[in-house]
Amino acid sequence: MLQVSYIRENREEVLNRLSVKNFKSVELVDQIIKLDDDRRQTQTKLDSIAAEANASAKKIGELMRQGLKDEAESLKQQSNNFKEQTKDLSDKLSAIEILLQNELVLLPNLPHVSVPKGKSPEENVVVLEHGQIPQLMPNALPHWELAAKYDIIDFELGNKIAGAGFPVYKGKGAKLQRALINFFLDHADKVGYREMQPPIVVNEASGFGTGQLPDKEGQMYHIGVDNLYLIPTAEVPVTNLYRDVILKEEELPVKNCAYTPCFRREAGSYGAHVRGLNRLHQFDKVEIVQVVHPNNSYEVLEDMSTYVQSLLRALELPYRVLSLCGGDMSFTSAKTYDMEVWCAAQARWLEVSSVSNFETYQSNRLKLRFKSKEGKSQLAHTLNGSALALPRIVASLLENNQTEQGIKIPAALVPYTGFEYIN
RNA sequence: GGAGAGAUGCCUGAGUGGCCGAAAGGAACAGUUUGCUAAACUGUCGUACUGGUAACGGUACCGAGGGUUCGAAUCCCUCUCUCUCCGCCA
Numbered sequence: 001m002l003q004v005s006y007i008r009e010n011r012e013e014v015l016n017r018l019s020v021k022n023f024k025s026v027e028l029v030d031q032i033i034k035l036d037d038d039r040r041q042t043q044t045k046l047d048s049i050a051a052e053a054n055a056s057a058k059k060i061g062e063l064m065r066q067g068l069k070d071e072a073e074s075l076k077q078q079s080n081n082f083k084e085q086t087k088d089l090s091d092k093l094s095a096i097e098i099l100l101q102n103e104l105v106l107l108p109n110l111p112h113v114s115v116p117k118g119k120s121p122e123e124n125v126v127v128l129e130h131g132q133i134p135q136l137m138p139n140a141l142p143h144w145e146l147a148a149k150y151d152i153i154d155f156e157l158g159n160k161i162a163g164a165g166f167p168v169y170k171g172k173g174a175k176l177q178r179a180l181i182n183f184f185l186d187h188a189d190k191v192g193y194r195e196m197q198p199p200i201v202v203n204e205a206s207g208f209g210t211g212q213l214p215d216k217e218g219q220m221y222h223i224g225v226d227n228l229y230l231i232p233t234a235e236v237p238v239t240n241l242y243r244d245v246i247l248k249e250e251e252l253p254v255k256n257c258a259y260t261p262c263f264r265r266e267a268g269s270y271g272a273h274v275r276g277l278n279r280l281h282q283f284d285k286v287e288i289v290q291v292v293h294p295n296n297s298y299e300v301l302e303d304m305s306t307y308v309q310s311l312l313r314a315l316e317l318p319y320r321v322l323s324l325c326g327g328d329m330s331f332t333s334a335k336t337y338d339m340e341v342w343c344a345a346q347a348r349w350l351e352v353s354s355v356s357n358f359e360t361y362q363s364n365r366l367k368l369r370f371k372s373k374e375g376k377s378q379l380a381h382t383l384n385g386s387a388l389a390l391p392r393i394v395a396s397l398l399e400n401n402q403t404e405q406g407i408k409i410p411a412a413l414v415p416y417t418g419f420e421y422i423n
Numbered sequence: 424g425g426a427g428a429g430a431u432g433c434c435u436g437a438g439u440g441g442c443c444g445a446a447a448g449g450a451a452c453a454g455u456u457u458g459c460u461a462a463a464c465u466g467u468c469g470u471a472c473u474g475g476u477a478a479c480g481g482u483a484c485c486g487a488g489g490g491u492u493c494g495a496a497u498c499c500c501u502c503u504c505u506c507u508c509c510g511c512c513a
């Protein structure tokens with residue numbers, strides 16, 4: 001959520017930057033400014049009447065104590081007016097505040113100046129490519145067939161006990177999952193991320209804090225009886241740890257990581273391009289989250305991108321980094337890098353990580369602030385990234401590393417799996 | 424699931440209708456002093472909105488929402504959460 005004061009003071013800039021996200025709504029911005037004007041006026045009026053009412057109530061108290069009953073009574077009569085006026089004004093004020101809030105959440109985050117213009121994924125900018133595109137043997141298979149061939153991931157069995165998109169990992173397939181999770185957590189630990197194990201259900205307030213609610217309600221699994229949501233990413237519980245928190249400046253940066261299963265309804269996405277592990281309802285992910293000083297959030301974004309790349313290099317996967325164009329960036333992000341790995345048998349790039357700087361967009365909703373030594377508090381910047389999501393990593397490992405002897409496990413991962421081949 | 428108790432500032436905790444944005448203690452921060460890993464003293468010490476160039480004001484907030492009243496941390500209603508005991512249980 002953008003800050004109204006910023007919008008007021010930088011109307012032109014806000015409009016320009018929103019246009020990078022192809023968001024053209026001069027009317028909405030002006031409406032917000034107008035509502036805020038109303039809000040201020042109403043507030044000022046209400047405050048001054050409340051001040052009078054308070055003074056008068058205080059006076060009545062004094063008169064009563066002095067035993068001046070008649071004078072107190074007549075003052076009471078007058079004070080009755082205040083009641084209605086303050087009630088009307090405060091009703092009006094809260095109505096305006098709700099309107100303002102409703103409009104404000106319609107505005108996406110402002111893209112950073114370095115974000116490329118563009119409307120569709122084709123206009124994302126490839127920042128770098130790394131690694132060799134592997135040449136596969138002639139009879140190479142896509143990962144869903146490899147999974148069946150080696151009996152390591154069972155989609156049918158998952159269908160039976162839960163439904164499509166809930167695979168069962170078996171034997172070395174299950175061990176590979178566990179190995180990847182530990183591999184990712186150990187690496188995060190080494191670069192200073194503190195491991196957290198958050199709940200994998202969250203309440204409404206948390207869903208709102210990171211922006212899943214109200215607009216993406218349909219994307220989350222909802223547990224009706226207890227009004228809880230299954231998390232779509234660890235970002236939600238881990239970032240919400242800092243909801244309504246004022247940190248000390250010296251506590252920054254906060255670096256947390258967490259492994260969690262993630263649950264996504266993915267309503268409306270079906271078809272061949274979501275086969276196998278490409279898109280699931282439940283998957284595993286290690287997420288990294290930082291809360292940082294506004295002065296260096298873009299340095300941190302680069303660090304996080306470099307860190308995610310180091311994981312892909314360690315796994316010897318060919319990858320590329322995209323700087324997302326305005327039109328392809330999420331509603332809440334100010335700048336996003338996507339990491340995509342090459343999936344050789346499908347011959348396509350698959351997104352395995354998304355690293356974003358949200359600036360104050362999340363922290364404004366979360367009321368996540370830090371206090372400087374001078375005692376001033378201001379909104380912190382939040383960032384997060386996948387490091388990494390498992391299914392597509394597994395897909396590319398299977399497809400890229402298939403050999404006559406079976407699936408070759410990258411050397412860095414062998415200490416975690418305890419085996420060198422899946423065969 | 425049954426019974427009871429409670430929710431006040433960073434923490435402990437007082438406050439049962441006006442003199443309470445809130446005692447006291449602790450923590451923290453700053454200063455003074457004495458000196459040796461610390462003590463004593465003094466001061467500062469919530470958040471948000473709002474008026475003002477500023478100085479300095481105003482308003483709201485004592486779990487959340489509503490109500491009574493000229494006036495609510497205090498009375499009434501609803502909700503949420505926490506704790507204790509019993510039951511069940513990984």
